[in-house]
Amino acid sequence: MRPPTPLTGEPTQRDIDAAMAEADRRPPPDPDHPDRDYPPYRSSALRHPKQAPLPVVDPEAVELTGPVFGVTDVSALDNDLTLGQTGEPAGQRITITGRVLDRTGRPLAGQLVEIWQANAAGRYAHDLDQHPAPLDPNFTGSGRCLTDSDGEYNFTTIRPGAYPWRNHLNAWRPAHIHFSLFGTAFTQRMVTQMYFPGDPLFPYDPVLRSVTDQSARDRLVAVYDHDLSLPEWTLGYRWDIVLGGPARTLFEDR
């Protein structure tokens, strides 16, 4: 393998740093979430609406309910991404666990949690990722599970590598795992990414920094939990997820 031909004429990290600093000075419409119009993430330029969203306040809206999932939707092996192939995937085995809660702190039980990620070398098992890092025949990188009665999910996987992308010259995504969550209402539907504590790439990454509020950004970073590590087997991380958005169950609390 050789390094690929570098991009030319693209923004540098310095250009993106300046754009991120500029965006930090512009308060987002909702400090808990990224502004969909975030110039440093260049793909957002043509993919964010210019019109303000239409507010809906209707306690009987269809979106205040949502799809449900059950035992037929997951297999017992789906939450272990190191299984299912003939051999062990390369990389550091990790476990990730946490609770899925609504904003009142109530655990969301029986919820489908889906994840996907790059392999230990930072490459995705996807034909559109052709960067020169090895694929791992023993790692496809997707999993799912249902939360238990305490709202807790649990995955065993390997720690993903950093991923190079072409947002700008020498752009690298910090190691991350994509999460997809439902909640009890379609309004609570969420897709997000979990990061690993202490990653030196955080300040350079416009996707993470699209959440401009530091305390909100911190909520995307898992905590290393030594009590979850198992001797000579796995390193443990804890990451709790709080789903916003109204639900019929929340209206009933008001």
Next chain:
Amino acid sequence: MTPQPDPHPPGGHAPGWLPPTPAQTVGPFFGYALPFTGGGHIAGHGDPDTITVHGRVFDGASGPVPDALVEIWQADRDGCLAGAPGSLRHDQVTSEVVGRDGTAFTGFGRVPTDADGHWAVRTVAPGPHRPGATPYLAVAVFARGLLRHLYTRVYLPERADHVRADFPDLPAERLDTLLAVRERAGLYRFDIRLQGERETVFFDFC
């Protein structure tokens, strides 16, 4: 529509409420994790009265969005929102997702866009979810480049008058973006424009 207390008052979070986990983009590589076999076949097997809703997702330069994911949540034809589990039913031998069994109505659909931005689902026309309600398909749109997903709704054109009454302040050209176009019996077109001319109306739930 009754006004409700703001769970997210300006300047901070309501007392006792946990701050939510921020959203992040679905990125370009969800295709091996989220789409599932039969994700667009919401209607049951052998249902004699299905509709197909299809369209394309466009960006602000009117280019197709080939890496979007469209999700549908809806009532059944009786207006019931109880949605059975089993959309992602898996094979117990191989653990592979084989899709729903075609008997229970899950109300949930999920389809990735094709290389030309096109998507399609085969479902049933939903019934009113409460007496007098205008039925619709609730839609969530995810895409690379979209840092947080968007919500819109597919209303069928047969109910256009009700939709106008539900959104009296919405200009006609904006309202039109929520109305599917009947192409022939049982086939409806619903394009999603993320930005620019004829930008789709997206919703925010308070």
